[in-house]
Amino acid sequence: MRTAQAKRGLSGDVVDAALAADEQRRSSIAEYEQLRAEQKQLGKKIAMAQGEEKQALLERTKTLAAEVKKAEAAQGEADQRYRDLVMDIPNLAAAEAPEGGEDNFAVLEEVGTPRDFADEGFEPKDHVELGRILGAIDVERGAKVSGSRFYYLTGAGADLELALVNMAMDQARGAGFTTMIPPTLVKPRAMEGTGFLGQAADDVYRIEGQDMYLVGTSEVPLAAYHSDEILDASSLPLRYAAFSPCFRKEAGSHGKDTRGIFRVHWFDKVEMFSYTTVEESYDEHRRLLGWEKEFFDKLELAYRVIDVAAGDLGLSAERKFDIEAWFPSQGRYREVTSASNCTDFQARRLDIRARFEGGVRPVATLNGTLVSLARAIVAILETHQQQDGSVRVPEALRPYLQGREVLEPAAGAGAAR
């Protein structure tokens, strides 16, 4: 266990401390339970006793009550100490995950070829420019109303998002997912249980004076959906596909990706979420990746799949596959989806179990982006643009865009400033 944790840069001391705390917690619970049993038995005798005998028993049990109270407090403290320590321990990285940090990912495959604009004899525009020409994205007014990293999707832009959402939901529904629209304001338990209040807390919006959080992904309400429940094992896997807004402070990314809507404080997303067994989770992880690839294939985008390195997994994932699409304006692959296998990490924190033949055990949870709207829109506009600034609509998307084959420049576009 310690070496596996070392792989993702965690010191063994943390684990040792938690183990010691667990030991202490167990012994204080045992002590409390023993005292409590004694107290209960005395209580029964008192109920039936009379006169002098009763008085004698009452004398004895008074001191016992004080001991019980003390043991109860000690047990509560030991339990809290253990919980505090354990909540900071990340999931074990998968043995297969590449070693190292952010740059040490392994490329699993490349699909499609990045479009070569030099061959076609024109310089590609970036999505900000295209968004202006099409009347699809208004970042100026987004900044005016809400600040930097906010935007309006207008006309073709709004239509494009709704089309992508509907296409994603149709695909998910067809694959057997239950469609969902979850709450995006949640209590601390949901946030902590999914692992977003640890190192990631800086990136989370908290509601002032309310003890509530805006979620950065619907993974949070989807994981917490079955919290404190015991599921029927025969109902697994449970698959949900949710459409929701996502809110991120982007606290650590000042100056990065400041142009356009590539990195924003708010975007919408369709997220897949699975509950299954730990044993099945590895195959399910591949299936989630498969559904993501299917979606981006339909959008006719060039992308690659990476196996994220152990040091870059975050708190809850044991392994993570990202899809990175090619962005012509940046000349490189950038993340558009992420599929994580959290094994039983979140399930233990949120107390999500299932009843199996051998007993009740935590389940495994997995999440994967089907489509993150802002980035998908950027990739589509930039990849399928034509010299005049119009954008070809991928065939699979046309039925969701009123049959449009091309998004045409809007009359008077660009004047809106």
Place this chain on the structure above:
RNA sequence: GGAGGUGUCGCCUAGUCCGGUUUAUGGCGCCCGCCUGCUAAGCGGGUUGAGGGCAAACCCCUCUCGCGGGUUCAAAUCCCGCCACCUCCGCCA
């Protein structure tokens, strides 16, 4: 936001005023058995859940009456705080 009401075992429900004899009552459902050409009905028994101890079975312990505190030798029951739901009012999309 204001007023009132409710929250007990899978579901329904008794118990709460007046704390202990409640291992939380009864019904439905479910499970096992009997009876029976078959089914139903009838009869008998079982059935809150979770955690822990044990190699395992039996068994034992703790926790569990919305949640958290308090009072008490002892809390479903008394006190305080909170949450959810229902009804009405206010406000609002």
